[in-house]
Amino acid sequence: MAGACSLGLLQVLLLAVARASLPGTVVRLNKAALDYVSDIGKAPLQRALQVTISDFLDPRGEVLQSTRVQILDVHLLLLHLKFIVDFGVRLSAAANFTVKVFRVPEPMELVLPVALQADVHVTRDSIGTLVLSIPTCSSTFSPASTLDGSNSTSQELLALVQEHIKADLSGKLCLRVSGLVQDLNVHLGTLIGLSPVGPESQIRYSITSEPTITSNYMSVDVRAVLFLLGKPILLPVSDAHSFVLPWPSGDEGAMATVGLSQHLFDCALQMLQKAGSLNLDITGQLNSKNNPLNTSTLGQLVPEVAHQFPEPMPVVLKVRLGATPVITLHTNNSTLKLQPFVEVLAASPNSALQFLFSLDVLVNLNLQLFVSKAKLRGTTSILGGVQLSVATSNVGSIDMDQVHAVISTVFQKPLLDHLNALLRMGIALPSVLNLHYVHSKVSVCEGYVVISSGFTYQH
Structure with missing residues (x-):
């Protein structure tokens, strides 16, 4: 139960509903939470980047020849998340794509470094849960290099292959990142379900307003409604001010800080x-x-x-x-x-x-x-x-x-x-x-x- 609380009184959260109030909660996600999401998100992002590349039209001879191109491996070097003030989260990633071009008589393998950046907008929807979207996403390609053991490849051909891969991947990679974010939205929707308290009682949480986002944390005001036999427990209104959790509060190094009025x-x-x-x-x-x-x-x-x-x-x-x-x-x-x-x-x-x-x-x-x-x-x-x-x-x-x-x-x-x-x-x-x-x-x-x-x- 120990813990320093040196920042004085908090005002009680009282949300008026028909002359009654609902209990207030504040959930604050700190930088450590983004670090944890970055860590557990590496594997799913790495899998998501394993996309299919269309065939390369190889300009050999007088006729363009369709040549299969395949991503053999994606090695995610970096995944970093940081808060964007009043907006959401910026995702930065770096990966090496090992690509094989099935040329005849000898295939060609190369490594293509790619940097990804996506801005994730965080907002609240009408049913009281967080919703993520990606209004901007971009990919940056560094020069490719052939792997040791590959046959000698002209710089002209390497440039053509790289340009083909870049054109094909630019949209697909951002689509995959967007798909992961949509999966997160489905998961975030489970916040608002009823959770049992006792045989005849439940609690339901919902977000009451747009999140507050600073460079250090993202904070959301949460309404907690307790139900007994399907009816909400409401107490008389005694104040009109909101429950505000000071910064800093609790352990700044923790992933989350939850304030309960x-x-x-x-x-x-x-x-x-x-x-x-x-x-x-x-x-x-x-x-x-x-x-x-x-x-x-x-x-x-x-x-x-x-x-x-x-x-x-x-x-x-x-x-x-x-x-x-x-x-x-x-x-x-x-x-x-x-x-x-x-x-x-x-x-x-x-x-x-x-x-x-x-x-x-x-x-x-x-x-x-x-x-x-x-x-x-x-x-x-x-x-x-x-x-x-x-x-x-x-x-x-x-x-x-x-x-x-x-x-x-x-x-x-x-x-x-x-x-x-x-x-x-x-x-x-x-x-x-x-x-x-x-x-x-x-x-x-x-x-x-x-x-x-x-x-x-x-x-």
């Missing part, structure tokens, strides 16, 4: 509360020496319980969260406040549950956040114990100083186990198909969370 966490907790996922029943067993949840133990502290239940019976704690949990994000510290309502019931001889008393509970928890497999997950521990007060009683006066130790002891572990199981399920972060977050570091700042992460792409 507190509003996203508020919506996630409200979704869990509305779904009833935070509710649980804690049941005592008569034959368990480690669980004092039975009428015999309570009867020693509350006389009326002993009077109503002369024979030991199991006791059940029904824990219900009527109030939405409250998360607080301070620099290097995140806490979660729960205010459960607990009904204490005992099993009667006819197996029906009989109400004994109810409790208002206040528990503060330390929240630790981490990233695993493109999901933000969490784990909690109790801060300062559990506060209990009697709400109603069907067993007369209750001395909470005596009852507190019993109830809090049996209450804490089941609550933590239940809550941590939910938090470990996690919420999917903005991502595309087959792309995973790796080596992620989570930093808590004042009112928001920053994730600095690398990526790995798995086919």
